[in-house]
Amino acid sequence: MAPAALPFASSLADARPVPFWLDDPGRPGARPALTGTERCDLLVVGGGYSGLWTALLAKERDPGRDVVLIEGREVGWAASGRNGGFCAASLTHGLGNGLARWPQELGRLEELGARNLDAIEDTVARYGIDCDFERTGEIDVATEPHQLAELNELHQEATRLGFGGLQMLDRDAVRAEVDSPTFLGGLWDRDGVAMLHPAKLAWGLKQTCLGLGVRIYENTRGLELAPSGPGMAVRTPYGRVLARHVALGTNVFPSLVKRVRPYTVPVYDYALTTEPLSVEQLASVGWKRRQGLGDSANQFHYFRITADHRILWGGYDAVYPFGGRLDAELDHRPETYLRLAGHFFHCFPQLEGIRFSHAWGGAIDTCSRFAAFFGTAHGGKVAYAAGYTGLGVGATRFGADVMLDLLAGARTERTELKMVRSKPLPFPPEPVAWAGIGLTKWSLARADANGGRRNAWLRTLDRLGLGFDS
Template sequence: MGTGKHVVYWHETESVTPEPPLRDTTDCDVAIVGGGYTGLWAAYFLKEAEPALDIRVVEAQHSGYGASGRADGFVTPTIGKDIQALVREFGTRRALEASQAVGRSILEIGRFLRRNEIDAGYEANDYLMVATGTAQLRRLRQDRELASRIAGREQPEILTAAQAQDVIGSPAVLGALRTGGALVNPFKLVRGLAKVVKERGVTVYENTPVLRVLPGACPTVVTPGGRVTADKVIIAANAHQFTFAPFRNKMVPIWSYAMVSEPLTQEQLDRVAWAGREGMVEAKTFLTCARFTADNRLMFAGGPALYFMGRDMRRRRMNDQRAYRALRDEFHRFFPMWGDVDFSYAYGGTIDVTRDYAPHFGRLTGTDVFYGYGFNGNGIAATHTGGKVLRDLVLGKDSEYTRLLYVDDEHRKQRSFPPDPLLYVGARATTRLMEWKESRA
């Protein structure tokens, strides 16, 4: 089984002609730093609410180059990483409100794509949270019980090994919990979203890295080729959020990896029961997941969650053979019958991890600078909800979205990570500790 070129598979499914970079000094009502899901959904919902707003989006590469276009394409109701921790931190009621909002976003993304005739391979076929050991079975039971309590009604029963393997025919699966969700081509989604906001009058500058954001009566976004002065600024830079001083120690970029195969032959497909094309996610913090693409390639993703000293996000980190060895081993564990499957793409990307494994939205004290980040690798639906949060924060509205647990207030603060080298040592130790805890029977 081979491991292929270090190129993001999704990026080759649609061609890109970047928008011109910023080459002047300009002003506007709202400037948005970051042309990924969070920034573009904020622009979309702001324009929907106030069509006359002059909105400018500033993107370092092109929309979809970063995390939004490298995601594995699971549209899930997940907020952060751990529903148990979410309830402990915020209580049952607030966890339910946030979960319901993100659940609505799954459906609304599908409607958005249909309404705007965007072919992003949206498949509303759920996903299976699977257990491969007794500790994971215990986590499934705990998550089901908690979800039932939050929702006020019984959730679907946990599938036995035989039932789960009838859905996804992996001999490693000992049980599973079916969860509502969808699959999508994440790059086509973000490119389609960018097209829609531009058609609605939003200006998008691409190949325009932001050097800094200057607060003040009218905050200013400074780039190599020009400046944008705005009444309000939103910083939605995902894994690059730490490059702005107020967020330096509030999140860390963690690498996640994926492999994508050649299209499977019918004979190969017939070896594994998987007629419903559901996504598969392993029930652990540093998860393994798998899915089919629209052309029947197999994506297998996850592996070790790696942090590199100094928040290293250089492209050469995509070629980390430790990650691909771990992924290949996991693939053989789940699907030994696919020993002849060749992977033509092997790549990585960074996710924005926060101390509490939950999103953070708000307004920097004493400024008109707003922010939204911290999806911890589960952002496709949650960023859609986040766009509504930012809309109402920017417009000064007290709404159901500004009262979600996303939003920082006097009771919820952004907790800091230590600086390197303590961060590096702590990240590695935490990874090993969580792997040990989740492997216990």
């Protein structure tokens, strides 16, 4: 007798195992690899958002600066080209995390974050970067009573502190925006988040950098970093680069500054996109204002609508591989795709029968405080930024400015921040990291199932300022 079909499996039958954003016939070709020896004022290692913004801003600050960027594969192929496309003003992974960690400077952080998002919007317009940028905002939705209470509390605290732009929505109001029977209410950040096409942003930044005179080499991995005369040398597979300064934007990949590596771990995140919705299907969901959405559970989903009316649905499972290994085999996880499909149809039962066109995953860099950290090495000749924990689409531009400030030895409003001057707690070595992350994930799932009540383990992590998230 044939086995029973798994629920929702048929919806995945045609899903292509590639990121939706990168499955584009307009994807630009790769630049040639570096061969021989290059010399420059600034070498940027990494062709994701961190590196691209650093190269662009370096040329805007000083058009005469000689800048080289190297990328191990192709620009935007990793997290920068396969994320959800939520470009947030927050530099602290949300207001709640900022309040918990930097309450005294949160006002300044919120102001800097708002200016950073405005600057991204200005850059996109000024250079004509076609990346479907829409200043739609984002709604954090509650699907359980305790989540609604937590959102109300956060809204009240934000109002007390004078942070505007947040609107509390009751059940009817949130369902008037996006209709799901699971929604009990929501907190709408009307201006602090934009939706965009993440791969097109990376490709547009690449083209802009080239237009400003940045020399970009793809399929050129940085293998080793070492002092060389008055500057630094980075060895590559077919050559080397000699530079006065080096900015590292490698994020989830092992840092060329080895002491930085314990501060991040890779977490694999997964997403689906549907086929384009019909006019009738769109009407059944609403979503006319195209906001980004995320639910408020510890194991959360993020979801949005694309320019061609697909729904992207991701999150929930955050998979940490033992030893923090990076393995392309982990980029696809059918059991997670099936779980996500089930969750999707629970959220939107009116879309029963729709099929998914793409299913993919990949690693992001997570640190224990959920927000980026920064530093220098080799006597200030090297700067790095890492640990964006899934909220780097917007914050990487701020991180690029920080790295350039640090390399210049400048005291700025950014470098004076406690957030910039401090580090998260590093993750412990294996097998302690594996056991601790596993216990944390189990505890977070238990909290979701028990009205948000955090057990003794989570309360201890809270006191220590430690956490695990995607």
